[in-house]
Amino acid sequence: MALRTILTAPDPRLKKKAAAVAAVDAEVRQLMDDMLETMYDAPGIGLAAPQIGELKRVIVLDIEREDVKTGPLFMANPEIVEASDEDATYEEGCLSVPEHYSDVVRPARVTVRYLDRDGETKELACEGLLATCVQHEIDHLDGILFIDHISSLKRNMILRKLLKARKEAARDEAEGKPSTRLKMSAKESADV
Ligand code: GNR
Ligand code: NI
Numbered sequence: 038m039a040l041r042t043i044l045t046a047p048d049p050r051l052k053k054k055a056a057a058v059a060a061v062d063a064e065v066r067q068l069m070d071d072m073l074e075t076m077y078d079a080p081g082i083g084l085a086a087p088q089i090g091e092l093k094r095v096i097v098l099d100i101e102r103e104d105v106k107t108g109p110l111f112m113a114n115p116e117i118v119e120a121s122d123e124d125a126t127y128e129e130g131c132l133s134v135p136e137h138y139s140d141v142v143r144p145a146r147v148t149v150r151y152l153d154r155d156g157e158t159k160e161l162a163c164e165g166l167l168a169t170c171v172q173h174e175i176d177h178l179d180g181i182l183f184i185d186h187i188s189s190l191k192r193n194m195i196l197r198k199l200l201k202a203r204k205e206a207a208r209d210e211a212e213g214k215p216s217t218r219l220k221m222s223a224k225e226s227a228d229v
Contacts, residue, residue, distance in 0.1 A: 038074045041089040043132050045203070047196055051133055052180040055085075055092045057114045061156035065095060069111045069154055072097045081132045083170045085177030088133050096174035100166050107167065112151035115175055118160065120144035127169045129183040135202075137195045141186045143172050 076084035125145035
């Protein structure tokens with residue numbers, strides 16, 4: 038297993054559409070395992086392959102909550118096959134949009150069809166945080182970030198701040214200062 042670097046916006050690779058995998062082979066399983074390790078390390082509750090620069094339709098999730106204990110979920114070629122008319126609003130965050138949070142409205146319940154880590158076709162009915170997260174991750178496969186669901190005014194403000202933070206980090210690095218970038222705590226990433 039290996040830790041991979043998570044790309045942050047604005048990065049052109051986060052805006053591209055990812056390609057379906059032909060099959061869940063050893064290479065895809067390796068990618069899934071690296072993604073899970075990278076997600077736990079971040080820490081986050083979901084990760085999509087484009088976030089580590091792999092333009093493949095692969096996502097991993099683990100929403101650890103007392104009420105819903107799904108354990109790690111590995112999905113290749115995930116597709117929403119059913120969505121509720123009812124919407125739900127969650128305050129979302131993203132490892133590729135660090136330290137910014139916004140309310141996003143999405144269908145409250147979705148059914149997702151995917152290939153699991155063994156290459157078997159599965160369907161999973163999702164609600165609550167899992168429904169939000171699975172839609173957030175599938176969006177990444179289509180080059181969509183949660184900030185694309187909010188007003189352009191707010192989106193552009195966040196993107197400007199991210200660019201500024203990146204420039205400051207690059208400057209600190211050049212001057213040999215340690216990085217001051219905060220990480221989302223495990224609790225925060227599950228609660229937002
Ligand atoms: O860790 C994460 N938390 C989160 C909280 C609310 C809605 C979506 C998410 S996903 C995010 C990790 C991430 O960026 N996945 O792409
Ligand atoms: Ni994300």
